[in-house]
Amino acid sequence: MPRPIEALVHTAALAHNLAVARRLAGDARVWAVVKANAYGHGIERVFGALKAADGFALLDLAEAERIRACGWRGPVLLLEGCFEPRDLELCSRLGLWHVVHAAEQIDWLAAHKTHEPHRVFLKMNSGMNRLGFAPQAFRGAYARLNALPQVGEVSLMTHFSDADAPRGIAHQIAAFSAATADLDGERSLSNSAAVLRHGGTPGLHNDWVRAGILGYGSAPDFPEHDIAHWCLKPTMTLQTRLIATQALQRGDTVGYGSRFTAERPMRIGIAACGYADGYPRHCGSGTPVLVDGRRTGTVGRVSMDMLAVDLSDCPGAGVGSLVTLWGHGPGGAVLAIDEVAHAAGTIGYELMCALAQRVPVRTVD
Numbered sequence: 001m002p003r004p005i006e007a008l009v010h011t012a013a014l015a016h017n018l019a020v021a022r023r024l025a026g027d028a029r030v031w032a033v034v035k036a037n038a039y040g041h042g043i044e045r046v047f048g049a050l051k052a053a054d055g056f057a058l059l060d061l062a063e064a065e066r067i068r069a070c071g072w073r074g075p076v077l078l079l080e081g082c083f084e085p086r087d088l089e090l091c092s093r094l095g096l097w098h099v100v101h102a103a104e105q106i107d108w109l110a111a112h113k114t115h116e117p118h119r120v121f122l123k124m125n126s127g128m129n130r131l132g133f134a135p136q137a138f139r140g141a142y143a144r145l146n147a148l149p150q151v152g153e154v155s156l157m158t159h160f161s162d163a164d165a166p167r168g169i170a171h172q173i174a175a176f177s178a179a180t181a182d183l184d185g186e187r188s189l190s191n192s193a194a195v196l197r198h199g200g201t202p203g204l205h206n207d208w209v210r211a212g213i214l215g216y217g218s219a220p221d222f223p224e225h226d227i228a229h230w231c232l233k234p235t236m237t238l239q240t241r242l243i244a245t246q247a248l249q250r251g252d253t254v255g256y257g258s259r260f261t262a263e264r265p266m267r268i269g270i271a272a273c274g275y276a277d278g279y280p281r282h283c284g285s286g287t288p289v290l291v292d293g294r295r296t297g298t299v300g301r302v303s304m305d306m307l308a309v310d311l312s313d314c315p316g317a318g319v320g321s322l323v324t325l326w327g328h329g330p331g332g333a334v335l336a337i338d339e340v341a342h343a344a345g346t347i348g349y350e351l352m353c354a355l356a357q358r359v360p361v362r363t364v365d
């Protein structure tokens, strides 16, 4: 028998969340961001549910080939553009649009032989200080690109550092707008947090929004807001079963390092899920978990293949009981991945991307 752990990818929830993005995006077109193997869900698994998007934005050529192999003929955007000159050959062959964030990428384009001019998204560093041309260098890059026969349409983009946080996006919009006011081209500025929180901000104009995490049912600004607030649904469930129970006496400890000590007699269950499955080791006792749909908490340290859960309020639970680590539980119960991430001092993105290879994945409606 295989271990009872499995992950579920919920296609109806993916489609629902995409519809939320589309509604909030207004007239803008929506990139479904499927980098990092669709945030750990699997590009091929999410494709059917997300093909109502206007395009797919992703990281590298391997992912682009996979989305084309799914049968997608529409726009595909490489979010970091090319990593070396020969990447341009595949861009030409697969009709990929690509970000241009550095002068070297323009040099490569200038030396590239292609029949079809490329569509590029010129990226401004408006304050994130990660990728992109500084505002004062942006117009020069724009002019260079427009002069190249290898380049067709030039679109303009930037990326927000604080769309989910108090600092917000106004300072970056100001930098972007000042440097691009009279430049032709479609604009793409907003990520999920900007779509959710900053629609209608003066000066924010998107022809394309880039919706990543919201599509996967995680709130970028948790705990300020949760997915219920944003009307999003979890798209990934991690579930397993209890494989043992233990009756503890007062003073008994649980797991490596004896991090938990029972203050009274209590029952715990041992679930077949550990950090080697992608469950975070850095969450302390009390991290929320569902047992047969009932909310309880973890107990002690997470080990490689197992973790312990408190069964004090789950009298009917025993070996075989369903344990939902995140996502959808029985009876309509929901445990947002953000709650688990928060308990581990991280974000939903990291947990979904870190789902381990060894966990079998099933696609459900």
Ligand SMILES: Cc1ncc(COP(=O)(O)O)c(C=O)c1O
Residues within 6 Å of the ligand: 033, 079, 159, 190, 191, 192, 193, 210, 211, 212, 213, 214, 220
């Ligand atoms: C350039 C760019 N656009 C869009 C996204 C999507 O962000 P989110 O998942 O927060 O919507 C990312 C993700 O990091 C990104 O790097």
